[in-house]
Amino acid sequence: QKEVEQNSGPLSVPEGAIASLNCTYSDRGSQSFFWYRQYSGKSPELIMFIYSNGDKEDGRFTAQLNKASQYVSLLIRDSQPSDSATYLCAVRANAGKSTFGDGTTLTVKP
Amino acid sequence: DAGVIQSPRHEVTEMGQEVTLRCKPISGHNSLFWYRQTMMRGLELLIYFNNNVPIDDSGMPEDRFSAKMPNASFSTLKIQPSEPRDSAVYFCASSTNRAGSPLHFGNGTRLTVT
DSSP: OOSEEEOOSOEEEETTSOEEEEEEESOTTOOEEEEEEEOTTSOOEEEEEEOSSEEEEETTEEEEEETTTTEEEEEESSOOGGGOEEEEEEEEOTTSOEEEOOOEEEEEEO | OOOOEEEOSEEEEOTTOOEEEEEEOOTTOOEEEEEEEETTTEEEEEEEEETTEEEEOTTOOSTTEEEEEEETTEEEEEESSOOGGGOEEEEEEEEOSSTTOOOEEOOOEEEEEO
8 A cells, every 4th residue: 555645637627617636644643634736748736735734725725634534635716827836745653754635636617 | 945956957868877966955954765656656755964974875775876865965866786676756855853843855857777
């Protein structure tokens, strides 16, 4: 079992729709959870982080964390073509290593 | 804040040659990470340092790979001898030691071994 698993893609949604990205992790010692966005040929960039159970909203993005279920998700509301990218889920225990999932490729169609 | 700086951006070399990748982390960041990204294997952690000390090198594929961090502002990843299967994008990232700090990535080095 991989340490961090993301729903297999690719994921395609129409412009204006909600995109839902999911991630599960195996290490119960994980304390910090991150979503990175990576455009083709570019490096990953942080878009959201969450530490506590529940929801965290930032503009069109909402991260959800359920530590009991070891589940993290990212919702993108009013999806735009510029949101088309690969989204990477990462987990980190304390100040240690960050482990990444394989990513989910999202395409938003105009 | 200049961000994490990696060099070179692209490297093309022949099998058997030595390759050295360089990284300058963000000033004040205590942790430095080397990742490798391929289509087949995704983003893999090779090694990470905390306060210039290697903490976990379990991801280093084999003895051909070595990494050093002689001071807080510089790290190298060396491959000797290089092989075609080492072709990938190598990312360096840095962060603070605070729990929950995100990683800041450099632009990566695209390595092609022919």
